[in-house]
Amino acid sequence: AQSVSQHNHHVILSEAASLELGCNYSYGGTVNLFWYVQYPGQHLQLLLKYFSGDPLVKGIKGFEAEFIKSKFSFNLRKPSVQWSDTAEYFCAVRSSGTYKYIFGTGTRLKVLA
């Protein structure tokens, strides 16, 4: 069965620190990969996505993610976080050609001002 693992459940960083959130998935076929963010009290928003091509994808608000097929990973990065990045981050995987997303358990990021 497909699954998505996010290793860091809670992350606390100071402003300007660099961020890397891990995401690993288990599925042998072609997948589409996503990172969503949920700010406190708000709805899920798409940060970035990978379908094909360049494995380094850039999203909104300075976030980027790298797809490493051999490691089944899609880690999220940001060189310098801001207080406003405090949110919960969900990695999601979808088998290509299907509707169903599998979400990871989420990582709660707190950025200290």
Add this chain to the structure above:
Amino acid sequence: DTEVTQTPKHLVMGMTNKKSLKCEQHMGHRAMYWYKQKAKKPPELMFVYSYEKLSINESVPSRFSPECPNSSLLNLHLHALQPEDSALYLCASSQVGQGRDGYTFGSGTRLTVV
């Protein structure tokens, strides 16, 4: 319009009540979804509609009854719920097929069953 609108935002209902959650989008998306999100957990898929037809039911109890009356609207009818059904119910929409833009989520309805 790039939004998914869900009403109501909050709902408190008794275990014998019947209520409905509503979801609306005007982005021309022909796939619509219901997800359930418990506190500190990821969203879990409940139902998928494609071209107004139910295509996925993730073994959801029959006390939850979805309906897609047209391409812009998605309802979730609730009847005889249990307290453990209390959660945030999220509606989402996407293009059919590859859905290259990912989902667009609504803000959700926070449901409390008493």
